[in-house]
Amino acid sequence: MAARTGDEYLAGLKDRRAVWVYGQAVQDLTTHADFFDWQHIHKEQCLIDDGRGGVTNVSNLIPRSREDLQTRHRGLERIARYGVGMLGRTPDYVNVTFAGFAGQPSLWQQAGNEQGHENLVAFQQEIAARDLSLTHTIIHPVVDKRVPDYEGVNLQLALRKVDETRDSIIVKGARILATLGPFADELAVYPAHPIPEESPDIALSFSVPMSTPGLKVLCRDHYGVSRSVFDFPFSSRFDEQDAFIIFDNVEVPKNRVFCDSNPDVFNMVIRRGWTGNIMQQTVIRALVKLEFAYELATRMVEVTGQSGRSEVTQMLGELWSYAELTRSALKTAEADAFDYGDGTWFCDERPFYALRPTLPGWMVRVNDILKQLGSHNLLAIPSEADFSDPDLAPLLDHYLRGADEVPARERSRLFRTAWDFAGSALGGRVELYERFYLASAPRNYSLAHMSAQRNREWNAVPEFWQAADDMPAVNFK
Numbered sequence: 001m002a003a004r005t006g007d008e009y010l011a012g013l014k015d016r017r018a019v020w021v022y023g024q025a026v027q028d029l030t031t032h033a034d035f036f037d038w039q040h041i042h043k044e045q046c047l048i049d050d051g052r053g054g055v056t057n058v059s060n061l062i063p064r065s066r067e068d069l070q071t072r073h074r075g076l077e078r079i080a081r082y083g084v085g086m087l088g089r090t091p092d093y094v095n096v097t098f099a100g101f102a103g104q105p106s107l108w109q110q111a112g113n114e115q116g117h118e119n120l121v122a123f124q125q126e127i128a129a130r131d132l133s134l135t136h137t138i139i140h141p142v143v144d145k146r147v148p149d150y151e152g153v154n155l156q157l158a159l160r161k162v163d164e165t166r167d168s169i170i171v172k173g174a175r176i177l178a179t180l181g182p183f184a185d186e187l188a189v190y191p192a193h194p195i196p197e198e199s200p201d202i203a204l205s206f207s208v209p210m211s212t213p214g215l216k217v218l219c220r221d222h223y224g225v226s227r228s229v230f231d232f233p234f235s236s237r238f239d240e241q242d243a244f245i246i247f248d249n250v251e252v253p254k255n256r257v258f259c260d261s262n263p264d265v266f267n268m269v270i271r272r273g274w275t276g277n278i279m280q281q282t283v284i285r286a287l288v289k290l291e292f293a294y295e296l297a298t299r300m301v302e303v304t305g306q307s308g309r310s311e312v313t314q315m316l317g318e319l320w321s322y323a324e325l326t327r328s329a330l331k332t333a334e335a336d337a338f339d340y341g342d343g344t345w346f347c348d349e350r351p352f353y354a355l356r357p358t359l360p361g362w363m364v365r366v367n368d369i370l371k372q373l374g375s376h377n378l379l380a381i382p383s384e385a386d387f388s389d390p391d392l393a394p395l396l397d398h399y400l401r402g403a404d405e406v407p408a409r410e411r412s413r414l415f416r417t418a419w420d421f422a423g424s425a426l427g428g429r430v431e432l433y434e435r436f437y438l439a440s441a442p443r444n445y446s447l448a449h450m451s452a453q454r455n456r457e458w459n460a461v462p463e464f465w466q467a468a469d470d471m472p473a474v475n476f477k
Helices: 006-012 034-041 066-081 092-102 114-130 152-157 263-268 274-303 310-335 350-379 384-388 392-399 408-422 425-436 441-455 460-470
Strands: 018-021 047-049 055-057 134-136 160-164 168-175 186-189 204-209 215-219 243-253 257-260
Touching: 047 066, 055 114, 066 092, 066 274, 066 310, 092 114, 092 134, 092 186, 092 274, 114 204, 114 257, 168 204, 204 243, 274 310, 274 350, 274 408, 310 350, 350 408, 350 425, 350 441, 384 392, 384 408, 392 408, 408 425
Parallel strands: 018 215, 134 186
Antiparallel strands: 047 055, 160 168, 168 243, 186 204, 204 257, 215 243
């Protein structure tokens, strides 16, 4: 089985996973799964030959050339258009991650981890063959910010190996933030931040089904609403959910363990290629969202007759600039792609190091601009039901129509889309997600500086001084 349909995906969710929302166990997670049908609707971009007589999602491709990266780009862009970039953790995210991991055996085989690498490659092939939907959880919870992340009370909460049997390891602890967790087939744990060498028991990477005994999934409030797509085009269809994961003596089969108490492997695999690999998916998704926001804002000001005002065109130009800078960075990263080793190609990381800390701020600014352009219009928006009322509809058509005789219904739908994008409960969650899902901006700016110092020699200042010293003296008398 490969490239599942929505119905096949939903059938897989009917298991005994322990998912909790509002203090109650959820008995049935299944409603609709248009995302998996989307890849069949757009199979020319989204699906590729799996080499075994079937097809698989393009996100499972291990890129072996610049052309492969372009193939993946086209597919990832089509996937992002399903939710116009509002969904940050669709299954292609973790698929791309594991495809990158599987393509770098020299990293995963080091320090005696040959079996872990073999397990990882087999699992990545299973992801592609079964079209699995994965969530991931890579951050340890921190109770006390005064204490280093891996010391004292904070270390006590970290996910760790506590026991072992002939065929499994036993893990205990907690992790955040498993976006898509309740709706995933599997939960992946893999390296994100370096850990102390003296704490090998937390140097773990593995994957387990979401129905694994002892795995507890605590969800935040649900932001989906049972309203029409007209009223809430995002909230009525999308909510990735975010979850706090508790591992209560969870048994992990050894054939699903990719790193077992090996700090050397754990601390190295994220340092070579991860940014150049996964940020292609991330930036494509961001670009789709920024372009949508620019078009949405442009239509908003046209329907209110503001498109000629200088302060409005400045904000529209600002939105366009964010999108175009993102596009330019992505194009440069892809054009300068190279073999990172093992015959696997990823994008040049340098443009991505610049985008990682700046994109979050841009996304927050996008929402602010939409609210400024929408102003009170975002608070006085008729619902779809209002237009169905025979007495009310004529009044709405008269009093709430747009400039240039744009029908009131079209105007209303436009502003409802903007509100759900930037102001609803779901819109607020997405804004918070955009701020922090790539780690904090200050930390990423520091990483960008360190990367710049590693990647080249910076000699322009002394070379300028030397050139100046070598020039003959000039007499200005």
